[in-house]
């Protein structure tokens with residue numbers, strides 16, 4: 001399984017990265033975890049625009065899903081259109097919400113390009129991957145994902161505050177992509193996002209192999225986020241996500 005960080009900027013695109021988008025590949029199958037603001041552009045550095053086989057959307061905040069609108073244009077009007085519909089696993093409200101974001105009537109909405117499949121907690125198969133979705137701690141319906149293939153596992157937090165379910169999703173994962181949107185301070189908002197320290201605590205509890213801090217907010221000092229994570233209980237390697245970074249989990 002190969003994991004490419006397409007976008008890792010938190011809540012909005014930054015100067016060096018789009019918002020959330022991760023490309024997971026195995027056996028020629030290409031799965032996207034999130035397709036946030038700006039990520040459709042950077043995605044084209046890594047794969048052909050038409051080669052996406054499936055998409056999982058962690059939740060319906062703009063920085064995780066909004067480039068679905070642009071991608072509908074690609075698959076509906078591209079040179080060899082129409083391209084086959086691809087599955088989009090997302091919260092049940094996605095068809096209505098994303099059609100509204102595009103400015104399209106609910107019928108047919110974006111269904112001409114995408115086959116929306118409502119997420120619920122549990123395990124399902126996407127191409128060669130076994131995916132587990134778990135509800136995480138965010139103000140809207142939001143999922144974290146565990147993606148396994150060939151005995152190796154990726155865990156992705158999506159957006160979440162401290163969350164026992166995330167520890168389960170990341171149990172023994174080779175690579176944990178965990179959000180670290182906040183820096184430590186007296187007024188941390190609960191149930192929204194985590195700091196580097198909290199991300200490291202979750203990775204330690206899950207006994208993950210490697211921690212990559214993501215959803216990095218441009219106004220934060222990312223060196224401080226890394227430092228706060230490094231002071232925590234996690235003994236494995238920790239690094240900051242970077243658009244274009246590739247992890248080979250084989």
Ligand SMILES: [Zn+2]
Pocket residue numbers: 010011061063064159215
């Ligand atoms: Zn976000």
Ligand SMILES: [Zn+2]
Pocket residue numbers: 059061138159
């Ligand atoms: Zn969010």
